[in-house]
Amino acid sequence: MVKIMASSELEKVLGQTDHRPYPLPAGPWVLRMRWHDLLFMHWPFPEDSLQPLIPPALKLDTFDGSAWLGVVPFRMTGVRPRYLPAVRWLSSFPELNVRTYVTHEDKPGIWFFSLDAHSPIAVRLARATFGLPYFDAEMSCEVFKDEVRYRSVRTHQGAPPARLAASYRPVGEPFDSRPGTLENFLTERYSLYSTGAANRASGAGRVRRGDIHHRLWPLQPAETEVEELEMTAQIGVTLPDTEPILHFARRLDVVAWPPSRLHA
DSSP: OOOOOOHHHHHHHHHOOTTOSSOOOSSOOOEEEEEEEEEEEEEEEOHHHHGGGSOTTSEEOOBTTBEEEEEEEEEEEEEEETTSOOOHHHHOEEEEEEEEEEEETTEEEEEEEEEEESOHHHHHHHHHHTOOOEEEEEEEEEEETTEEEEEEEEOOTTSOOOEEEEEEEEOSOOBOOOTTSHHHHHHOOOEEEEOOTTOGGGOTTOOEEEEEEOSOOOEEEEEEEEEEEEOSGGGTOOOOSSOOEEEEEEEEEEEEOOOEEOOO
């Protein structure tokens, strides 16, 4: 068994809501988890280069006139449904996502282009229940003091190739982002939008939103050495030659609600 979020920790997370741009969902949460050793890598993009890649029901969210694309490696522990215990071989695994930022009815959120995970069961459950584009991958996430060494090679049958090999580490003290700043725009998102893993090409009318909740991200400045980064050819996008904006987070406790279909 793996260590899970204690009830007192969970109550503390759910009790911190002042930082949210809108209230918690009315219904009960259904999933809890802990995210570790996370690196945000973000690049600005012209809005018109990413808008065609998201469903018409969603509007691309921008900051200072730019859309943003993120590549985010981390690892998860304690992933479990409400009322059920965590199981080590199912509840803990590395994950890697490629994302941009969208809005619908004044609810800013995340649009995932892909999510790779080192857990075949979790991949299939997430595709079936949350409609997110998860893919199988061979992955490792090793921590040596402050340094994280991360490797991912997609193995999902029939899926486009994707690879990441990088080392990264924090280089400053943790801080809470302030509303109106770029780091707040890039990280404080409490909705996940999807169309279902099998319906992404025809997304109109099938978009769903799932809500999550956590405290403010405990962000730190970061640095990285990248050996391989081939995560965006799958969507026909080439990353710019400029250095990404980097943020690190050591740990975050999260709860999630089931997705619901957006109103037309």
